[in-house]
Amino acid sequence: MLNKLMLTTSIALISTTALATAQAQDAGMQAEMETSAEATMSSDMVKASDIVGADLEYADGASAITDIRMNDAGDPEALVISRGGFLGLFDEEVAVSTVAASIAHDAEGELVVTASLTDAQLEDAEAIQDSPFVVSIEDQREDGDLFYSDLTGAAILNDAGETIAHLEDVKFTLSGETEYAIIRDGGFLGLGGEVGLVDFDELELAYSAETGWTVTSDITGDDVRVMEETPINTGAYLDGR
Numbered sequence: 001m002l003n004k005l006m007l008t009t010s011i012a013l014i015s016t017t018a019l020a021t022a023q024a025q026d027a028g029m030q031a032e033m034e035t036s037a038e039a040t041m042s043s044d045m046v047k048a049s050d051i052v053g054a055d056l057e058y059a060d061g062a063s064a065i066t067d068i069r070m071n072d073a074g075d076p077e078a079l080v081i082s083r084g085g086f087l088g089l090f091d092e093e094v095a096v097s098t099v100a101a102s103i104a105h106d107a108e109g110e111l112v113v114t115a116s117l118t119d120a121q122l123e124d125a126e127a128i129q130d131s132p133f134v135v136s137i138e139d140q141r142e143d144g145d146l147f148y149s150d151l152t153g154a155a156i157l158n159d160a161g162e163t164i165a166h167l168e169d170v171k172f173t174l175s176g177e178t179e180y181a182i183i184r185d186g187g188f189l190g191l192g193g194e195v196g197l198v199d200f201d202e203l204e205l206a207y208s209a210e211t212g213w214t215v216t217s218d219i220t221g222d223d224v225r226v227m228e229e230t231p232i233n234t235g236a237y238l239d240g241r
Contacts, residue, residue: 045171045179046103048076048148050111056081056096057112060119068148069095074170074178074205079113080147083122094122098176143209150213156183156203157216164189167215170200182227189221196224 048068055062056079067080078095101115151170155163169182178200185191202223204216 045173046105046111047182048170048172049152051079051103051113051172052148054111054113056101056115058115058117058119058122063094063122065113066093070146070148070151070178072146072205072207074146074151074200074203076148076172076176076178103172103174103176144207146205146207146213151215154213154215156186156219157214158218159216164217164219167203168195171197183224185221185224189219189224191221191224191226194224194226196226198224 052065052067054065056065063081063083065079066082068076069078069080071077076098078097079101080093080095083092083094096115096117100117101113103111103113106112148170151167154167156165156167158164163186165183165186167181168184170178171180171182172178180197181200181203182195183198184195185193187193198217198219202217202219205213206216207213
């Protein structure tokens with residue numbers, strides 16, 4: 001009876017140990033998978049604020065990217081670059097279609113933005129407004145056009161018109177789709193002012209001549225994935241919003 005009890009106890013201990021080991025291995029694998037997924041997401045995506053301020057490199061030189069033109073769904077459709085002028089004065093804005101541009105990370109993880117364009121094509125941009133690749137947009141920012149600068153720092157409103165968060169930044173895939181919004185809790189989400197990620201599809205963009213572009217959403221704290229490292233986008237509030 002004693003031997004039987006000891007044998008039973010040993011089996012139970014072995015089973016418990018094996019179960020604990022398996023659970024620990026599963027937890028480790030899960031953590032590793034999540035870390036790997038986050039690393040993949042990080043390498044396959046880029047923040048709009050990292051693109052703005054970077055240089056667009058082309059055949060004959062480089063020009064600073066000053067903004068991103070987006071379609072009504074919030075996906076990038078053109079990179080706005082600044083050309084000519086002196087110390088930022090009297091320069092010309094040119095929009096280079098994302099079809100013509102390539103956004104990637106080099107071996108060191110640095111962002112590289114290139115375009116298969118020449119200086120002559122950029123200089124003749126105004127004359128080739130039907131080009132699918134590049135067009136001058138100087139004095140052509142029409143009402144209803146959506147730019148990244150319209151969204152940075154924008155209030156995110158609920159159905160009652162209350163500000164629940166602020167839009168700090170957006171994340172694009174390298175193939176040119178807007179996947180995530182980086183938002184700062186305004187107190188309504190119960191996150192203590194933390195910054196987090198939400199699916200961009202959770203936000204609704206709308207335009208009116210009276211109010212311009214507005215952002216609304218019915219997100220809750222459960223829809224937000226709090227970011228461990230708070231991103232810094234100094235441009236988000238330079239316009240006083």
